Amino acid sequence: MANKVVELEELGTLVADGDRVALGGGWFANHPMAAVRQLVRDQRRDLEAITIVGSVDIDLLLAADSLRHVTFSMVTLEAFGLAPHFRQKIEAGEVSFTEMTGLGLLIGLEAQGRGVPFLPYRGPFGSDLPGHYPDQYAEVDCPFTGERLTATRAIQPDVAIVHALRADPEGNAQWDGTSAADVEMAKAAERVIITCEEVVDRDTIVANAHMTKVPGYYVDAVIEAPFGAHPCTHVPAYGLDAWRIKDYVAATAEGFDGYLDAIRGETEADYRKRVVGEDRMPVLRGLVDQARVLTPTDG
Amino acid sequence: MSDYEVHELMVCRVAREVDESGVVVMGSFTPLAYAAYMLAKLTHAPDAYLAGFDAVGMAPVQLSFTGVEAAAYKGAACRWGMLTEINSIHLSNNGGVEAVSSAQFDGDAAINLSTIGPFEEPKVRLPGGAGAAEVIKMYRKMVAYFGSHNPRTLVEKVPFVTGTRWKIGDESREAAGLLPGPVVVVTNLAVLIRDEDERPFRIESLHPGVTAETVVEQTGFELEVPDDIPETTAPTDDELRLLREQIDPHGTVAFDFMPGKERMAYLDRILDAEWSAAERAIGR
Numbered sequence: 001m002a003n004k005v006v007e008l009e010e011l012g013t014l015v016a017d018g019d020r021v022a023l024g025g026g027w028f029a030n031h032p033m034a035a036v037r038q039l040v041r042d043q044r045r046d047l048e049a050i051t052i053v054g055s056v057d058i059d060l061l062l063a064a065d066s067l068r069h070v071t072f073s074m075v076t077l078e079a080f081g082l083a084p085h086f087r088q089k090i091e092a093g094e095v096s097f098t099e100m101t102g103l104g105l106l107i108g109l110e111a112q113g114r115g116v117p118f119l120p121y122r123g124p125f126g127s128d129l130p131g132h133y134p135d136q137y138a139e140v141d142c143p144f145t146g147e148r149l150t151a152t153r154a155i156q157p158d159v160a161i162v163h164a165l166r167a168d169p170e171g172n173a174q175w176d177g178t179s180a181a182d183v184e185m186a187k188a189a190e191r192v193i194i195t196c197e198e199v200v201d202r203d204t205i206v207a208n209a210h211m212t213k214v215p216g217y218y219v220d221a222v223i224e225a226p227f228g229a230h231p232c233t234h235v236p237a238y239g240l241d242a243w244r245i246k247d248y249v250a251a252t253a254e255g256f257d258g259y260l261d262a263i264r265g266e267t268e269a270d271y272r273k274r275v276v277g278e279d280r281m282p283v284l285r286g287l288v289d290q291a292r293v294l295t296p297t298d299g
Numbered sequence: 300m301s302d303y304e305v306h307e308l309m310v311c312r313v314a315r316e317v318d319e320s321g322v323v324v325m326g327s328f329t330p331l332a333y334a335a336y337m338l339a340k341l342t343h344a345p346d347a348y349l350a351g352f353d354a355v356g357m358a359p360v361q362l363s364f365t366g367v368e369a370a371a372y373k374g375a376a377c378r379w380g381m382l383t384e385i386n387s388i389h390l391s392n393n394g395g396v397e398a399v400s401s402a403q404f405d406g407d408a409a410i411n412l413s414t415i416g417p418f419e420e421p422k423v424r425l426p427g428g429a430g431a432a433e434v435i436k437m438y439r440k441m442v443a444y445f446g447s448h449n450p451r452t453l454v455e456k457v458p459f460v461t462g463t464r465w466k467i468g469d470e471s472r473e474a475a476g477l478l479p480g481p482v483v484v485v486t487n488l489a490v491l492i493r494d495e496d497e498r499p500f501r502i503e504s505l506h507p508g509v510t511a512e513t514v515v516e517q518t519g520f521e522l523e524v525p526d527d528i529p530e531t532t533a534p535t536d537d538e539l540r541l542l543r544e545q546i547d548p549h550g551t552v553a554f555d556f557m558p559g560k561e562r563m564a565y566l567d568r569i570l571d572a573e574w575s576a577a578e579r580a581i582g583r
Contacts, residue, residue, distance in 0.1 A: 052381060091421055125436065126460060127460055
């Protein structure tokens with residue numbers, strides 16, 4: 001069986017300066033943060049990031065001057081505020097951007113995955129966004145009914161990086177919780193990199209085959225990265241490290257050089273020791289255990 | 300009747316819009332909206348069909364900043380991804396209710412989540428609207444909520460339209476292939492409603508101690524002021540108990556209502572409580 005397993009440190013050979021990189025995850029969930037940190041260590045430049053709902057992933061790449069362009073439908077730190085470098089870099093005109101509507105972006109990825117140049121849908125009528133991007137959105141009449149629809153052009157990333165719960169060496173990758181647009185990104189991209197909490201043998205994948213969302217034939221490389229979405233979540237492995245998100249925001253107020261220098265001066269294994277912390281790991285997993293479902297009898 | 304905070308009144312009022320028809324789409328963790336959905340599910344709408352994150356057919360869950368996503372999956376009947384959700388809920392006209400908030404909102408139910416200042420050279424680059432640009436027009440009911448009702452937020456015309464309700468009256472909505480239903484705005488002062496093309500928002504109810512004059516003054520768009528405006532129905536003791544003891548014991552909803560200076564200290568207290576709960580869960 002094909003063995004596509006590589007070390008995180010080899011990511012630099014898979015992502016080139018200038019690439020259009022789709023980053024998986026959505027909200028605070030499941031962003032491929034270990035890979036993002038490695039791109040920062042590798043001092044990648046002039047990347048175009050594509051995110052559906054980005055978070056510290058996009059913000060960190062902007063802080064590290066790794067992006068020339070960001071394509072997004074939302075970038076936010078939610079309760080922890082507006083994404084600081086996303087704001088700064090766009091407001092200062094230092095990075096260009098394409099703000100897409102969420103469905104336009106998803107369906108654009110879907111179009112590429114299906115091999116068609118665009119797909120029609122009942123679009124964001126009345127929104128000012130499509131008018132800013134005539135290369136991405138157009139109006140089109142249904143050839144059968146004449147209904148006026150929105151066309152969203154196919155979006156092709158050079159590479160998609162998505163973080164899964166587990167994958168086997170062939171690249172068959174499984175998710176249990178939030179998968180956001182990971183599958184559509186993988187199907188649209190020319191190259192696919194799976195980072196995962198754990199590389200497992202094929203038997204483990206087969207035993208849970210209903211959880212496989214990206215089959216191995218799409219995949220070019222598999223990278224084991226425990227706590228690879230940290231400080232974001234990877235349910236059911238761990239909850240949100242809100243304390244480290246707060247540290248991230250606080251570091252911004254102090255100029256952020258220290259934060260970047262620390263990441264660049266260490267390996268991902270060092271990061272796990274320094275920032276995640278071995279004594280904290282069980283508690284971050286405990287955030288998932290303590291999460292409660294309510295029943296009407298609780299009333 | 301119990302004392303209650305204005306955010307609790309807002310949660311209960313938003314909860315009353317949640318019903319058992321269609322799918323209630325929750326998206327990411329927005330505490331006030333989440334609290335309202337959970338309250339509805341535990342009271343008048345036990346069969347409300349909830350979708351949060353990629354968890355579809357959710358059970359009601361307790362709110363927390365660090366574990367709410369994990370909770371969403373624990374009681375859910377189905378796990379999808381975003382594309383399946385938009386195809387199967389929004390684009391197939393199965394969206395029942397969603398409560399949204401935005402930086403700005405106007406009298407045509409258009410929202411701005413994109414920019415303050417010119418789009419290409421923003422003074423403040425806002426987060427963006429995610430799916431809101433398309434989907435606020437598609438839900439049967441649009442509920443918008445604002446913790447601070449003022450004329451900078453509720454404006455006559457948003458300077459940038461990230462998304463819009465597009466068609467308002469039932470007939471024009473149905474003619475456009477959309478589900479008919481109102482736009483309901485719940486703020487810290489009042490409840491506003493609009494359901495006709497040629498009629499502006501009107502004040503549906505006023506919160507205790509708030510006058511219609513204040514609401515008109517604090518609203519940037521035209522408002523119809525009925526002669527007789529009822530007071531917003533107060534939360535019941537049962538609702539308050541569910542909210543405080545079961546749904547939101549850590550107080551995540553109040554966080555969005557904290558004045559700037561107290562916010563971080565308040566957040567730290569919530570996070571301390573969540574950390575302790577996690578430690579207990581692993582037997583530390």
